[in-house]
Amino acid sequence: xxxxxxxxxxxxxxxxxxxxxxxxxxxxxxxxxxxxxxxxxxxxxxxxxxxxxxxxxxxxxxxxxxxxxxxxxxxxxxxxxxxxxxxxxxxxxxxxxxxxxxxxxxxxxxxxxxxxxxxxxxxxxxxxxxxxxxxxxxxxxxxxxxxxxxxxxxxxxxxxxxxxxxxxxxxxxxxxxxxxxxxxxxxxxxxxxxxxxxxxxxxxxxxxxxxxxxxxxxxxxxxxxxxxxxxxxxxxxxxxxxxxxxxxxxxxxxxxxxxxxxxxxxxxxxxxxxxxxxxxxxxxxxxxxxxxxxxxxxxxxxxxxxxxxxxxxxxxxxxxxxxxxxxxxxxxxxxxxxxxxxxxxxxxxxxxxxxxxxxxxxxxxxxxxxxxxxxxxxxxxxxxxxxxxxxxxxxxxxxxxxxxxxxxxxxxxxxxxxxxxxxxxxxxxxxxxxxxxxxxxxxxxxxxxx
Amino acid sequence: xxxxxxxxxxxxxxxxxxxxxxxxxxxxxxxxxxxxxxxxxxxxxxxxxxxxxxxxxxxxxxxxxxxxxxxxxxxxxxxxxxxxxxxxxxxxxxxxxxxxxxxxxxxxxxxxxxxxxxxxxxxxxxxxxxxxxxxxxxxxxxxxxxxxxxxxxxxxxxxxxxxxxxxxxxxxxxxxxxxxxxxxxxxxxxxxxxxxxxxxxxxxxxxxxxxxxxxxxxxxxxxxxxxxxxxxxxxxxxxxxxxxxxxxxxxxxxxxxxxxxxxxxxxxxxxxxxxxxxxxxxxxxxxxxxxxxxxxxxxxxxxxxxxxxxxxxxxxxxxxxxxxxx
Numbered sequence: 001x002x003x004x005x006x007x008x009x010x011x012x013x014x015x016x017x018x019x020x021x022x023x024x025x026x027x028x029x030x031x032x033x034x035x036x037x038x039x040x041x042x043x044x045x046x047x048x049x050x051x052x053x054x055x056x057x058x059x060x061x062x063x064x065x066x067x068x069x070x071x072x073x074x075x076x077x078x079x080x081x082x083x084x085x086x087x088x089x090x091x092x093x094x095x096x097x098x099x100x101x102x103x104x105x106x107x108x109x110x111x112x113x114x115x116x117x118x119x120x121x122x123x124x125x126x127x128x129x130x131x132x133x134x135x136x137x138x139x140x141x142x143x144x145x146x147x148x149x150x151x152x153x154x155x156x157x158x159x160x161x162x163x164x165x166x167x168x169x170x171x172x173x174x175x176x177x178x179x180x181x182x183x184x185x186x187x188x189x190x191x192x193x194x195x196x197x198x199x200x201x202x203x204x205x206x207x208x209x210x211x212x213x214x215x216x217x218x219x220x221x222x223x224x225x226x227x228x229x230x231x232x233x234x235x236x237x238x239x240x241x242x243x244x245x246x247x248x249x250x251x252x253x254x255x256x257x258x259x260x261x262x263x264x265x266x267x268x269x270x271x272x273x274x275x276x277x278x279x280x281x282x283x284x285x286x287x288x289x290x291x292x293x294x295x296x297x298x299x300x301x302x303x304x305x306x307x308x309x310x311x312x313x314x315x316x317x318x319x320x321x322x323x324x325x326x327x328x329x330x331x332x333x334x335x336x337x338x339x340x341x342x343x344x345x346x347x348x349x350x351x352x353x354x355x356x357x358x359x360x361x362x363x364x365x366x367x368x369x370x371x372x373x374x375x376x377x378x379x380x381x382x383x384x385x386x387x388x389x390x391x392x393x394x395x396x397x398x399x400x401x402x403x404x405x406x407x408x409x410x411x412x413x414x415x416x417x418x419x420x421x422x423x424x425x426x427x428x429x430x431x432x433x434x435x436x437x438x439x440x441x442x443x444x445x446x447x448x449x450x
Numbered sequence: 451x452x453x454x455x456x457x458x459x460x461x462x463x464x465x466x467x468x469x470x471x472x473x474x475x476x477x478x479x480x481x482x483x484x485x486x487x488x489x490x491x492x493x494x495x496x497x498x499x500x501x502x503x504x505x506x507x508x509x510x511x512x513x514x515x516x517x518x519x520x521x522x523x524x525x526x527x528x529x530x531x532x533x534x535x536x537x538x539x540x541x542x543x544x545x546x547x548x549x550x551x552x553x554x555x556x557x558x559x560x561x562x563x564x565x566x567x568x569x570x571x572x573x574x575x576x577x578x579x580x581x582x583x584x585x586x587x588x589x590x591x592x593x594x595x596x597x598x599x600x601x602x603x604x605x606x607x608x609x610x611x612x613x614x615x616x617x618x619x620x621x622x623x624x625x626x627x628x629x630x631x632x633x634x635x636x637x638x639x640x641x642x643x644x645x646x647x648x649x650x651x652x653x654x655x656x657x658x659x660x661x662x663x664x665x666x667x668x669x670x671x672x673x674x675x676x677x678x679x680x681x682x683x684x685x686x687x688x689x690x691x692x693x694x695x696x697x698x699x700x701x702x703x704x705x706x707x708x709x710x711x712x713x714x715x716x717x718x719x720x721x722x723x724x725x726x727x728x729x730x731x732x733x734x735x736x737x738x739x740x741x742x743x744x745x746x747x748x749x750x751x752x753x754x755x756x757x758x759x760x761x762x763x764x765x766x767x768x769x770x771x772x773x774x775x776x
Contacts, residue, residue, distance in 0.1 A: 171734060171735045171736060172731050172732045172733070172734045172735075173704050173732065173733050173734055173735040174735065175732070176732040176733070191774070192736070192774055193774075198735050198736065198774060199704060199735040200774075
């Protein structure tokens with residue numbers, strides 16, 4: 001059975017794609033998932049993959065040419081299958097060239113040769129006249145026989161619900177909720193029968209997009225609140241190869257030990273001035289992390305698949321253990337807040353988290369997270385990244401450590417932190433630089449007032 | 451609050467209304483000397499005498515017509531059908547006389563009559579005596595159709611039916627007469643056309659009526675153990691239908707299962723689904739499903755009868771399906 005190769009929507013907003021380079025020749029055997037071609041979308045150069053096994057029989061678009069999404073651009077079949085009708089269906093509506101080519105093709109010619117002649121004529125003569133586009137799009141977008149997704153769906157990009165003649169199936173409620181919440185249904189994966197998008201899919205999609213693009217007023221990303229960094233080729237390759245190696249979020253870990261002598265002195269000095277000035281080590285660390293993040297947008301970032309969003313505002317997530325499990329409330333604009341405010345807000349959020357009183361706005365939109373298990377006597381640990389964030393800092397217990405001093409040893413209060421980094425976005429040196437800044441702040445807490 | 455049977459609740463309603471208004475009388479087969487085929491009229495002959503508790507021959511069309519005539523001249527008859535399966539013989543009087551006369555007399559003759567008796571399947575009464583008639587009757591403009599599922603509803607609604615100035619078809623159930631429930635001693639009325647939310651939950655709405663209300667509550671109780679919380683909307687009256695109650699519930703839960711006793715084609719559930727799709731379209735997260743009797747004459751064999759009837763298991767299966775629980 002034939003597998004049609006369509007120009008797929010390889011980005012959410014793509015309407016047409018330019019075929020940059022064919023990576024398979026006509027006659028090459030291809031397997032489902034093989035990269036057939038590189039296609040330039042409105043955003044990037046993406047790979048177009050085969051959706052079935054067989055032989056690439058026809059390439060219906062030349063390199064450098066553009067085709068609208070949904071257009072038939074190739075045919076994969078068994079080596080000897082007759083593909084006349086298919087190729088004709090791609091050529092027929094595209095204007096005068098096709099009928100002319102058909103007429104020119106001798107009717108007694110062998111089918112395969114005829115096809116080649118005919119479609120070469122078509123391709124050469126008419127790189128899709130504009131007027132013919134819609135009709136052509138329709139003609140070439142019947143439900144695909146073999147593949148899981150309809151051609152006009154952005155298959156690779158989103159895995160959206162299987163269409164009914166290209167339409168996304170969804171419940172009326174899902175449609176209403178999507179429209180109310182500004183969600184694009186074509187970007188939502190349906191979990192109902194036949195891929196129907198239902199309420200729970202909208203809710204989970206919204207939760208995901210809330211993480212990617214926080215929408216609550218406190219953190220709503222206004223223009224200038226972030227900068228999107230397009231992925232360079234090397235960045236893309238790093239991402240691809242590391243994902244193959246270690247999983248969807250290729251994580252590495254950086255551990256550092258900070259000296260808390262001055263933090264301890266500062267706490268003591270502040271506490272002596274009165275109860276209202278008491279702060280915890282964690283409060284000081286949060287302030288330091290937030291301050292460091294403001295200086296290192298490269299780790300205060302979200303991985304968005306096709307780009308990295310570096311945030312200019314620091315929304316610090318803090319992992320809180322509750323009886324129901326882990327939740328990460330967010331201190332918005334943490335770098336802008338005074339330590340007393342941070343301390344108060346952190347306590348309040350933790351309390352409300354344990355009482356299960358947090359509103360969704362209060363636990364979505366973080367740009368970086370911290371997790372502290374020091375109170376459980378954990379020396380050091382690794383935390384799991386809270387996507388789409390690109391790093392998380394795990395804080396262990398402050399403890400007395402013997403450190404070499406002169407000829408002997410002195411006892412110092414020290415703490416171990418471990419930063420988990422998403423290697424797609426954050427390289428080792430970048431994470432290490434951030435930790436250097438953080439060390440400077442923690443070991444010299446007066447810097448925090450600078 | 452006293453706990454009494456559905457049968458006694460009906461008996462109280464009849465007695466109280468006959469005491470309150472001497473135009474009210476009861477007529478039907480075996481209602482007087484035999485005290486009612488199901489003993490609903492127990493004691494009434496002794497208390498009110500044979501002018502007001504009248505035994506009839508086996509002539510449903512005849513005594514229904516006598517009832518309509520009596521209503522036209524100012525009495526308030528209650529016509530008991532031993533079962534609504536026999537009541538079909540009287541349908542000409544019910545549909546053509548009682549339901550139409552107010553309209554055809556240009557408003558001169560209203561017909562304050564109650565036709566009552568058990569409807570639907572009991573146990574192994576076979577094809578001819580197991581039929582649920584609410585959709586047949588509700589089809590007719592001019593009739594009200596009341597289907598109480600509990601003793602409390604039976605009493606409050608029968609009293610309202612007797613006081614209603616227009617014909618009311620009152621559908622009881624053989625299997626309901628013995629069920630017990632709380633019924634207050636003091637007088638109360640339940641307005642015709644008012645549903646009751648008998649269970650409250652936010653996952654799915656079960657819309658039902660009549661004896662299926664009990665089935666719905668069994669299903670709700672079982673599902674509660676799995677953490678599935680459903681609204682059980684007991685319509686109590688199917689014409690006029692409390693569409694606002696349906697709407698409120700479905701808008702809340704986004705999912706509905708309609709549970710009815712009768713057959714699927716043109717059943718009362720079809721009417722409910724029609725209403726839901728029009729009024730709640732943008733709130734629906736899944737198609738509305740119906741649970742109903744199999745589309746066959748009711749089998750006599752016990753196992754087949756059980757298979758044909760709507761029940762809690764079928765209701766639960768439908769609820770899980772609309773909730774997308776595999």
